[in-house]
Amino acid sequence: MSISHFNAPIWLGFLAVVALIVLGYVLVQRGRHKQMLRFGNMELLEQVAPARPSPFRHAPIALMLVGLIFLTIAAAGPTSVQKVPRNRATVMLVMDVSLSMEATDVAPSRLQVAQKAGKDFVDGLPEGLNIGFVSFAGTASVMVSPTTNHEAVKASIDNVKLAERTATGEGILTALQAIDTLASVLGGAQEPPPARIVLMSDGKQTVPDFNDQDDPRHEFVAARLAKTKNVPISTISFGTKWGVVHIPRPEGGTDDVRVEVDDDAMREIARLSGGEFYTASSLQELTSVYDTLEEQIGYELTRGDASRPWLLLGMLLVAAGVLTGLLRRQRLP
Incomplete structure (x- = not known):
């Protein structure tokens, strides 16, 4: 009491x-x-x-x-501070599914760990909260539009497929479009529900060219747009500096390609959008990050009787x- x-x-x-x-x-x-x-x-x-x-x-x-x-x-x-679910809020989980997620520096692989932690994150959010899921590699796709059917989101996380290249900016833009669509349906005469993007990636943007920061699809441009829409992006840089993937050669054998995490880019996306930056290099660390985000996103503190x-x-x-x-x-x- x-x-x-x-x-x-x-x-x-x-x-x-x-x-x-x-x-x-x-x-x-x-x-x-x-x-x-x-x-x-x-x-x-x-x-x-x-x-x-x-x-x-x-x-x-x-x-x-x-x-x-x-x-x-x-x-x-008397009143006390109480934790209340944000049932009107929208969360877009945006996951990198580029080939670098095959790296096994986080056992058994970056992708498998990301899938497990992502599903646990969904489980920990309030039932009434709208959750959407976007995956991106060379392009981005809305796998599940924002919904209160959390089981559908988890099933979609289980079924992601890896692909070449990394279009981080397109992942952000696709999530913003899904948020706008939901807001137009739910908003009506009221203010649109608050929204947040949770972006998890392990590497540097390759589509478009990272140095072309004027391209409207660039991750930094997309982060600035999120800021204007009042949608902060919580970024998670997932992996290690010594990650390696094995690329098959046409003539046989494989090439070992290093796939370092890009902490600097993830940190800048969070800063530009008004969100928070996190790093994780294991299942335990990634789960801890998601637990923190659950408290920040899924619930708000209010003064109640x-x-x-x-x-x-x-x-x-x-x-x-x-x-x-x-x-x-x-x-x-």
Whole structure:
């Protein structure tokens, strides 16, 4: 029963009344004790009341007083910070499925680990939240439009196919288009639901040329567009600096090609869009990143009413005090 604020703190002044009741009870008990000491025949007094009074005789009044304290707190309107699902929000999971995801520097492979962590991420989001899935290699495709059917998203993650090249910018633009489509359907007269893109990639953009930063399909241009649409991009740079893929030769054999992660580009995309940048080089690290994103994206902290527990406990204690008094002394304290 945590408390962060009171809506009507003036009611806490009633605690002074409770304090006066405690003081009055103590004074009454002392007065009774003095009257007993004035009894002239001490031998007769010991015969009338041979046993020392039990301290439990104060239990009924103590229970009721504590109950009054809890009821006073409830009357003051306590509030607490509560975690509430963002059921109107939209999340687009954008996953790199270029051939570099075959690298086994993250066992058993980057792709398999990304698939498992991605599905766990979907499982951890609120049921009412709209989730979409975009995969990209040389081009980008909306595998699942934003939906509350999370099982469909997980099934699509399981069925991704690897392809050549990496068009990160197109992945972002495709996700933005899916968000706009949903907003036009759900928005109506209200503001469109808040949206976020979660982009996971392991390598450098190859389509279009990374050095042509004026191309409208460039990842940095797409990140700036996301910023204007108020859609932050949380980027995850997944893999290691020593990743290798084996490319078959036409004449036989294979070529080993290094596929280093591109932390700098992922960091810049996050910065330009107003999102956050993360790195992960194992299933544990990737899962930890997704857990953090679940808390940020799936839930919001709001201040809500917290008086009910105090009210119920106060009522129970007052009732217990009345019942104890009746059982022990056949009357109220």
